[in-house]
Amino acid sequence: MSVINLAPLVIKDAVLQIGADQFEKAVSNVTFTPSANAVTWAGIGGNSFTDTSVATWQVSISYVQDWDTAGSLSQYLFANEGATVAGVFRPRSGSGPSFSVNLALTPGAIGGAGNATAEATVTLGLTGKPVIVPGTPVIPTVTGITPTGGGAAGGIQVKITGTKFTGATSVKFASTPATSFMVDSDSVIYAVAPAASIGVKAVTVTNATGISTVTTNYTVI
Template sequence: MPAIAVKPRVFKNYLLKIGADSYEAHVSSVALTPSSSIQTWKGGTPAAVFTDATTPTWVADLAYAQDWETPNSLSIYLLNNEGATKEVEFSPLGSGPKFTVTVIITPGAIGGAIDEFGTATVSLGVQGKPVYTAGAVTP
């Protein structure tokens, strides 16, 4: 069995587009996160045990800076487009490999603690699953 090479990276530069707009400067974290569970059915004998996994559902988890002054900031975009479905393109390396998903827009929190940057997190529901597109990273 061949040894598969690995190339881990520190995430330093995202690409994040929602529709035609770029929001990588607004986010400090982006993660496409699956959720599934294992189901087991047991019958009346020790041999009658069946286990299977449910189909994963996905969310796009964003952590971002609240900006209520800049027209079309991510904060305002999420608030104004609540319930809309939008295509999102995400490259965790800023270029090269990317993932495309269709999300359901949900607004994030408004406000926060005194003497801290206003930040928020939001989980956007994904329709289907991410589509991976290979590509070379440009330095």
């Protein structure tokens, strides 16, 4: 018997594609739910049989209403009622699997309470069930830093931009670890530069897959 490790799901920097466009910026909740019914047969001899039907799936999407922006989720659902389109949901853009689905579209609510942000929740049917597409492990890339240098004493907060920062385990200036760092998003890390000798230091980010090979230099003066 194996001991199964645990990687709790935290939905962060998610991706929600419906049709050809991505709508995650408007969405606060995406929940796929299966539903199955019990199938029971009883014989006259006191015998019985119970099983469950094949589950049917639906997805509940909560989103902020936007009727001004062309192509918004509100407008898209309203304009494409009854259509069946492909969709992709990736709960965590930096790592992990995505779920491919075929969605039956229906419009969401219009309006709501005054002096409040108008939200809506819509339930869309699925054709079949979600298909899990395994995530591809990707090492981070560092494409920019601000500021690009600082004093030998360190202590300067540096904004690092790039890709695949979710789950980062280390930030280094050359071979010296950052004094501290915080992952702000899959594309932004804030790190405090360590004390270091004068010179050019390559800034690297490490995640569970490996160390960034695309990097940017920080100059200690």
